[in-house]
Amino acid sequence: MGLPSESFYVCFMNEILFEFGGRPVTVLETAIAGGLLLLTLIVWLVLKTMREIRLRAETDTASAERIHELESHLSQLLKSQGEMTGRMQTMAEVFGSRQSDMMRAVNERLDGMGHKLGLSMADTSKQTQEGLRHVHERLAVIDRAQRTITDLSGQVGQLQAILSSKQTRGAFGQGRMEAIIQDQMAPSTYSFQATLSNNSRPDCLIHMPNGAPSLAVDAKFPLEAFNLLRKAESDDQLKYAQAQFRRDFSKHIQDIGEKYLLPGETQDTAFLFVPSESVFAELNESFEDLVQKAHRARVVIVSPSLLMLSIQVIQSVLRDAKMREQAHLIQAEVGHLIADVSRLNDRVGKLQSHFAQANKDIDQILISTDKISKRSRKIEDLELGEPEGKGQDVSASEPQLALTPKS
Template sequence: MSSETIIILAVISGIFIVGLAAVVIFLLKKLDVIGSSLKNDAAITMMNQNMQGMQQKIDQTTRDMNDRLDRAANVIGHVSKELGSLQEIGRNMKGLQDFLKSPKLRGNIGEAILKDLLRQFLPKENFALQYKFKNGATVDAIIRIDNGLIPVDAKFPIDNFTKMFQAEAEAEKLIFAKEFTRDVKKHIDDISKKYILPGEGTVDFAVMYIPSEAIYYEIAINSGDLDRYALTKKVFLVSPNSFSYLVRTILVGLEGKKITEASKQILAALHAIRQDNDKFGQSLSVLNRHITNAKSSMEGVANEYEKLSSKIESTLVLKGENEIEKALETIE
């Protein structure tokens, strides 16, 4: 082979090698571009997935907030409605209080309650309302039994009782309590003089109807002398509950027993009620003392604990907490 042919082959080989190298370099660059593109696509895909997840969370949070706002709106609407009802009740209660400021109106309500009790327990022929005596006096009700009429008065002096419980100062309470006692005694005297009229067919006692259990309790427990004073005037004090017992006892007399037996049963029933009431009052007083003593003991323990805590804190500050801990470890 000639030298010229060898040179040509060498040149062709060199060109081929250079071309092949260029192709390889081009392919490598393309592969780098493709790899970078693939990496960017994966990043974009991941970002899109994250964005979708975040959007779903935002949508769910928005829905939850909307639900809560709807529930809050419903609650606010319900509360507003209830407040409106309470305001209306308050206005009605104020109107009722203003209505009851008149003694005559209070008396009418007491008479209405008395009338309902009588109608509930007694036949129509055995009682009468607004019964007028020959002397001109008119009693709220009478109960007819075999041997006479039982007068029942429902007009009760309540003004000073109300003032007594509304007063804040103890001195004022005592003043109104005395005035309340005086009012009740005067009313007892009036009932005894005006309505116990054997000459007009009444029995030898009358009934003073107290239209409130709270007032009756105040008289029976805290003003026991009033109850005893009423007995000396042959006036029986009754509350709505005890009056129902009284009427039931009278029913026994209406079934054929003599008035003396019926009177004894009435007295026994009233005394039994009185005893039960006294026992309840005593139990309530004992319970109140126990609660007061327990409260005092609790306050004493709390004070001692505070003093002990203060001493411990003072010791820690003066001595140093680390030194105290080391001393305790040494003791252990």
């Protein structure tokens, strides 16, 4: 094992043992006081011994030499005591300076640790506040989602209440079908609740162009047995619900074929509108035989999206028929347009001849101006000469001008 380090001794010497009069007393101070007390006790014992020896020396002269030796030993002991006291004071000063340096280093480290701890606590507080802000935002989103779910549950309850009654369910399907048709078609191209020759009233009749029979649309899909399918909890209930749904659906397909498929009055195909995409998907997935049976009976099952697509196709057919009806008007307008283009071509030719004549006139004008310019330059080249008979009376003869060219 190695010797303890200097810092260990310093820490051990600066350890507080007790307090005296409100002042802490360290191990170093206690050791110094103990050493001084021990030296004082030794000196006292030595002095006491010397007194005894002196007393004996008065009676015994033989011990004088011993007393002299003891005095020399005592002086050496006092000298050693002084040296020890000086060394202990030096050690106390060294330990004091070391203690102050250590306290200063400890304070600096504590300050540095306090600064780092403050920064760390500030960062932690900032991160905590940021996390709490995110938590509050998430809680707000969850609160909104919960309110939305509550609203949706209320709406689902209302929808369930609507679909629980056959009359309200029929009104719901009729309303969706009417909304889709009204948004896509002109009012003159359809009729709601129109009466046929057999006194039946389909939910909608779509009028086809060119006097073609109308297309019947039915919106009373049998949902009673279908709801039983969803509510079935056992195999027996499921089989009963499936059988009930097949009977109701087959009966409804038969009623549509008998009431709405009238030769010469309606198309040989009718639409059965299902007001829900999920019901339409379940019907095609689990009851393919019923779908095939409807196709054989010339009844097409349509969902809201398929009804919108079918209406767009019918609109294209109506636009094409209308364009064919107006074809003669289009041809007449095209003839008028051709005549207008011919007249425009003639007028452009006349305008071009006018421009050619104007260009010719401009060329002639330029020739005349060129001649005028040349004559003006000739006039500028001439000089005015003096009249003949110079010195005669001007009043006696008429003035004459002589034009002489410039030298």
